Amino acid sequence: MLFVLRWLGVVSAALAGQNAFAALGDVNMTVGVTPISQEVYGLHMLIFWICCVIGALVFAVMFYSIFKHRKSKGAKAADFHESTMVEIVWTAVPLIILVAMAIPAARTLIAMEDTSNADVTVKVTGYQWKWHYEYLDSGVSFFSSLDAEHAAARQVGSGVDVSQFEHYLKEVDNPLVLPVGKKVRFLHTASDVIHSWWVPDLAVKKDAIPGFINENWALIEQEGVYRGKCAELCGRDHGFMPIVVNAVSEEEFDAWIAERAPVETMADAGAQTVAATTEDDDADREWALEELMARGEPVYAAACAACHQANGQGVPGAFPAIAGSAVVTGPVDAHIKTVYVGVAGSAMGSFANQLNDVDMAAVLTYQRNAFGNTVGDTIQPAAIKALR
């Protein structure tokens, strides 16, 4: 039996993996680029063919009966209605197939759960609605969100033809860079609700759960760009927090790590939208209103607009408006606290770790003086720095 199954597995892998089904990338599971993903694909095809064979047999008997044993063809009903022997056979045979199937499945499962002896460890934190990556060995960390062009195109009534994007909704500002040929361990957690980090080509899908850390691993065998998505419903923009993994050679990876400063923030990482140099991040100097406003606008787009909307009107009942908000136009301290600490029991999380002093001061100032709000004051980076 086992031999037959192994043989079936080989045939299906040969049939499916290499040629026939490879062309059908859009209708079948990816083979992927890790040893585990290939094993998973093999199991998938094996159980698929088993199901096809069972299905074909069952339907063949059924339809033979449907065409043959019909009254209009003069069929007379027989009267048999039980047979213990038959019942035992059709209980035992599926059972044997299942046991035979369970063995390779269990073997792969054991391998999947073995996260020991990793070369690189990346902590992946899910946020509504972006990912944060931290390389624990080198301290490099950054946020990764949906590419700004895609984010604009996907708005209702944007008028943008999304088919112009080759990887629509699968492009990010800062991809995760990983070395090939190394065992990479992922630690998954989340800051607000449950997310799930899924890259099909790596056969890695693990829930990111606030307060808990899950483990997973991948050994990428081939350089390339691998795209995935959040797989667990995590609120309004669940469909818009893609994952891009850039698998590069070990040397390239080392160089990439080396050129990164150990601590970065969202604004730094999102360098395309925010011009950030070290001088510009001087939290101790006095900043002018215009400076803060100019800096605050892109930060708002990146950090706040997903919920509070680009026009500051929010979503009634779900996400409060910034325009005319009592918090935003009220005392400075309460406004800072809302953003720095967050609001317990709501979708408003803390931005203390997501924005640096200047970015937070800028976006707060921007909120107080945009969307028709005219408080006129500034919140200085120094005030945020003092909180830390």
Place this chain on the structure above:
Amino acid sequence: MSTATAEHHDHDDHHGPAKGWTRWLYTTNHKDIGTLYLLFSLVMFFIGGGMALIIRAELFQPGLQMVDPLFFNSMTTMHALVMIFGVVMPAFVGLANWMIPMMIGGPDMALPRLNNWSFWIMPFAFLLLLSTLFMEGGGPAGGWTLYAPLSLQGGDNLAFVIFAIHFMGISSVMGSINIVATIFNMRAPGMTLMKMPLFVWTWLITAYLLIAVIPVLAGAVTMLLTDRYFGTSFFSAAGGGDPVMFQHIFWFFGHPEVYILILPAFGIISSIIPTFARKPLFGYASMVYATASIAFLSFIVWAHHMFTVGMPLAGEMFFMFATMMISVPTGVKVFNWIATMWRGSMTFETPMLFAIGFLVMFTIGGLSGLMLAITPADIQYHDTYFVVAHFHYVLVPGAIYSIMAATYYWMPKWTGNMYDEKWGKIHFWVSTVFLNVLFFPMHFVGLAGMPRRIPDYSMQFADWNAVATIGAFGFGFSQLIFVYVVLKCMKGGEKATTEVWEGADGLEWTVPSPAPYHTFETPPPIR
């Protein structure tokens, strides 16, 4: 004393339904209540279906054309809640009300006033649930599974949803108690348990499942309520709780719930296939045991919905093996039905067509279920459209088709008129074609990597999503044929005979058509 009873009895014989709308409000008659349940379910079917069409319309093309993502999420959430709690469950209870007393030779349900109450809670529960759509902030948008902490983030709709679930739960538990009491106390003398039709058996087991797990759901949602409004931290890690615990509790309810949605369907199919094959059900006893085994297994497989939450390896192994085991008794059922058809003398009236549709497509859904049981592969399938395809194959051509089959099968008995066979068959064929156009491509996009519950998707999924949407509108609108056939049959048509079907066997086919308001006031003799 005996004279008084006799007189009273006499009086009852001439006592028909009350006149006017109060008949329906105050009724304790199992047939009236069955009708109410079935009509309620039909109305909800179109409400839930409308939501599905909104979902499919948005997914017709990549890009967001119509709805805000939050509203999209509340559509997927409400579609599931309405279809599960408002369509399939009430329809099965309605069929149980109509048929169980007649099938076991009893005069009515054991607890008629409770029966009235079980039904009349339902419209209010759904009023509460649906009203959230018109509140500020919209309806619940965290998925029907209400996973914490996401479900705790929304507005005050959560409180309404939870109370609606409590009401539905109370209704289900009362209905189940009634069904258990009826089956154990109202059987005609000589109607032993192992002579009961399979529909009665499957409902008996379903009722026990409901009584066992609805309180579990009630507990889970009440903990959500106190987490949201009273400062507890059952599901918040920051307060010492555990978000995954919610999933464990939810699916301890949720998996048996899946079988609650399909076991009565097994009973219906086990009635219809023998009738139209003109041959007794093959393996009656093994069917009963298989049903009981499925019910037992349903309690020990819940975590197969959670293979990605990070369980210990031993846990994943256990739930994988236990889940694979389910395919054994399910397979036994399918084999028994085919053996019933084998060397029968089949005709293919509409109920039989729906029953065969059930058999074929439920088997497809069952096989994809077996694929999902393989944990390493499930990690790729989990939360993709492959799962959506799987459970829609077992629920739509499974549960829903069985309800339609049952309606066509027993409607002549209920109304006294034959339904329009031509339009019944058209309904079947049009539905079946569109249903496969709708759900089959979901396997493809799921395997290719499309997550579920997303309002917008990448270009590579565009073609099959467009196909699925065409199928959805076709399937949705073809259900209007069903409404037409049902209404036409209620109004009139060719008079049905007592037996209705040539091969029919069972006590319900010994009473006139339409079934009198009261049946079996004196127990029928059982062969």
